[in-house]
Amino acid sequence: MDATCARAEQLRLPSVAFTEHADLTPWVVRPGDAMPDVLARWLRPDGRVAPRPLDVEGYLACLQRCRERYPELRILSGVELSEPHWHPEQTAALLAGGRFHRVLGSVHSVGGRAEPRLVDHAMGDTAAADVVRSYLAEAAVMAASDAPFSVLAHIDYPVRHWPVDAGPFRPADFEEEFRAVLTVLAASGRALEINTRVPLAPELVAWWADAGGDAVSFGSDAHRPADLANGFAAAADVALGCGFRPGTDAAGLWSRRA
Numbered sequence: 371m372d373a374t375c376a377r378a379e380q381l382r383l384p385s386v387a388f389t390e391h392a393d394l395t396p397w398v399v400r401p402g403d404a405m406p407d408v409l410a411r412w413l414r415p416d417g418r419v420a421p422r423p424l425d426v427e428g429y430l431a432c433l434q435r436c437r438e439r440y441p442e443l444r445i446l447s448g449v450e451l452s453e454p455h456w457h458p459e460q461t462a463a464l465l466a467g468g469r470f471h472r473v474l475g476s477v478h479s480v481g482g483r484a485e486p487r488l489v490d491h492a493m494g495d496t497a498a499a500d501v502v503r504s505y506l507a508e509a510a511v512m513a514a515s516d517a518p519f520s521v522l523a524h525i526d527y528p529v530r531h532w533p534v535d536a537g538p539f540r541p542a543d544f545e546e547e548f549r550a551v552l553t554v555l556a557a558s559g560r561a562l563e564i565n566t567r568v569p570l571a572p573e574l575v576a577w578w579a580d581a582g583g584d585a586v587s588f589g590s591d592a593h594r595p596a597d598l599a600n601g602f603a604a605a606a607d608v609a610l611g612c613g614f615r616p617g618t619d620a621a622g623l624w625s626r627r628a
């Protein structure tokens with residue numbers, strides 16, 4: 371976090387948000403699933419991967435140290451809730467006290483609450499297009515829920531795991547499904563994240579505006595200091611082209627009403 375703040379200052383960013391993961395879903399893993407170290411260390415005897423709970427106190431203490439060290443930088447607290455609509459009690463407990471400025475909701479799995487499979491693993495079980503459709507169906511359910519998040523993270527998450535042999539990913543092949551998610555998200559009053567890990571396809575931002583979506587956030591999903599704000603110039607161009615504008619708060623969302 372310290373190195374990320376140093377990078378933010380170097381880039382002259384006015385603000386940074388650390389949306390730390392709160393992975394609430396214990397994912398089912400099967401023999402043959404890729405298990406990088408980050409997952410392997412969370413493997414339970416019952417064959418599920420259950421990330422450790424977020425150390426909120428440790429996180430906030432670190433955030434405070436960063437604020438003292440980088441007084442010029444606006445450092446927002448944040449959390450990325452994985453499938454919060456499946457975990458209302460845990461979510462409520464985590465958010466009690468209102469200690470997070472930026473609360474993202476995200477889907478990382480398909481298969482439903484009873485048999486949740488990480489998207490990257492599911493790509494090995496099922497045709498890639500079916501995984502995308504299942505993913506978007508779940509994202510629509512989450513967007514329609516009353517789960518307490520304000521920004522939908524990485525609506526195109528399965529694209530990160532899209533198999534090379536399936537050819538290039540074409541958002542237009544899933545236009546109806548994407549638009550369905552965006553419509554319920556807009557009705558909920560939440561914002562759409564323009565995640566630049568894989569640059570969000572410009573047509574998705576246009577469909578978001580069509581759906582009546584009011585606001586966007588920018589997320590580089592960096593995980594490493596060197597990746598902070600990667601792709602933001604291009605993402606800002608896309609957002610501007612769709613009518614989104616920055617407001618007076620440099621740490622705020624961009625809005626079509628700004």
Ligand SMILES: [Zn+2]
Pocket residue numbers: 450476478523524
């Ligand atoms: Zn995520």
